[in-house]
Amino acid sequence: MARSSHPNEVVPPMPGNVRGELSKKNLMDAFLARPDYQRRDYLKGIEHAFGTAAKQKLLDQLIADLEDGKKFQGQPWEPPAPVKK
Numbered sequence: 001m002a003r004s005s006h007p008n009e010v011v012p013p014m015p016g017n018v019r020g021e022l023s024k025k026n027l028m029d030a031f032l033a034r035p036d037y038q039r040r041d042y043l044k045g046i047e048h049a050f051g052t053a054a055k056q057k058l059l060d061q062l063i064a065d066l067e068d069g070k071k072f073q074g075q076p077w078e079p080p081a082p083v084k085k
Helices: 016-024 028-033 036-048 052-068
Strands: none
Touching: 016 028, 016 052, 028 036, 028 052, 036 052
């Protein structure tokens, strides 16, 4: 899924099953630390997936990416360097 063409688009509400899995695996902080576009893409992908199996597959990918810490939708990703003041 590509980045939204609307960068100011709001991140959709988190479904209960996603919230539960992230909390159970202690990954909520890792998810919230991701950029808005990533959180939005993950949640919209899960929301719009057709069928329970497809939704679960995307949730599993989200969990794997957060556990790895250096992937976004299965692809290599580097968090931005902290801004020095």
